[in-house]
Amino acid sequence: MQNPITIHDITDLYVIVDDHFLKKTGGVGRPSALTDSEMITIPVWCTALLRSKTIKDIYEFIRIYHCNDFSSLPDYSSFVRHCNRLNPILAKFLQGSLQTDSKIQFVDSTMLPVCRDVRANSHKVAKEVAAFGKNHQGWHYGFKLHATVNENGQLCSFCFTPANIHDAQTLPFLIRGRLKRIIVGDGGYNASVMRKRIYKENNSFVLAYPHPKQKKKLINYWQKILLRARPKVECVFDYLKNHLCLVTSFPRSVNGYFFNYLRNLPAYQFKEPERSLKIIIDP
Template sequence: MILTRLFCDVDDFCQTFIPEWEKTLIETGERKRKKQQRCISCSEIITLIVYYHQTGYQTFKWFYQRYLLKHLIKYFPKVPSYNRFIELIRDILVPLTAFMQSRCGQSKGIAFVDSTPLCVCKNIRIPRHKTFKQEAQRGKSSTGWFYGFKLHIIADDCGEILSFSITKGNVDDRKPVPKLAKNLIGKLFGDRGYISKKLTELLATDDVELITTLKKNMKPKVIAAFDALLLRKRSIIETINDQLKNIFQLEHSRHRSLTNYMINIVACLVAYSYQDKKPELNLRREDLLPLL
């Protein structure tokens, strides 16, 4: 049932999006060899990539060879070999990202922002790392130094992802916030890493109130009791990051190309969006609605 629903959603989206997207592609004028028609559609590729994150397998190769070719072959009778499938994956980055954006929730007045490091290798192996040598950067999080990228997420009190962004590891957490909060309304809660007078004023022009925790050397600030309570519940977005890494295989060091790495991250977010029970604060109860 989960696989059928997933494929129907993906296929309906791709039938509308891909023809319009292909119209916007710019041709260089060079003559190209005519590509052989695929034996598997973009909808099927996206479905399998997302479904892999829902099965709990640690590696995609094991999922493909030990599960897909044995138990799902009746649903996907024309799947190619594993190596050929990996070659086809690179073509679905844009449709997959657009599909995830369509899965993002709508702002309901309360949102939480946070970033999580995505290590591409252990620190001791940084000098020998070659796959992301031109893209990955060193950064520092609350748990120490790392080498790789950052995933920035804004989520609401119901556990729905509202927007997301992927940056290099050395990018300041505050930099992508204005773009992430473009369609937000109400209040945005973050940790002390988002303290910025300039950012607060910039978000205020879009009617978004940024509320953060304070550093130890800062003077106490008077805020509403309900806002103080929500600041203490900011850990909900950390729970989301924890589930993405430990349940949906968001972070691992086996990638061999940047495109497949980005596809893995976005597919992980799509798989999370289909989770039936997400972390939530239960603020939408009838007895709490007057406070909202």
């Protein structure tokens, strides 16, 4: 998507979802009480407006305050089952809102723990896909969100991996196409082999701090400015984790975890640009 979109009413979001992102296809069997467009509108709107933590909170809010807008709201168990089927459609919906044509992008990753470390050995819900990973804050058990954002803090690309995947290994999945871009990251993205591969395959330049064990290099003034602005991607992660509800331990299935992740990212993307960031250039 070329231009960012903000939403002011639940009807505005529904129109965007129904008209621009989702293709209506005929299904097999009895139709659901709510369409996929309505089912995507409900969690994204509640997450952006109320910062709802659980599907139960979303359901109760819609049942009490939007019963006229969704007159055919099903019972809670049917609502949960429909939510768990939405992950592929939610991913396509989010993909359509990404600012993929941004010339300057800031890349980083953040941990998404599924439980506390002391409970990792007894955790069973995401046991087959979660893993232990370590960053500057210590050990975590769960997943990792890799993302790029532009100078305004809007998402450009994203992917999820187990927590033990190195940041630089996800660059080919985050940077696609041959569009000329500058990718700004921390020292974890400074591997020369990966930087050469990205430049050769994707025509993009990766700018990163040198690793502490690498030799120091001189940089240009524009490189200094971009490296100073790199923490804006960490500000995005802070908003997602502390102001929205990206990190959770409530789901009871892997689909539930990713439904929570995929409803929070569009909610952030379509909120009012209160989190818009600017690059400050000092002489």
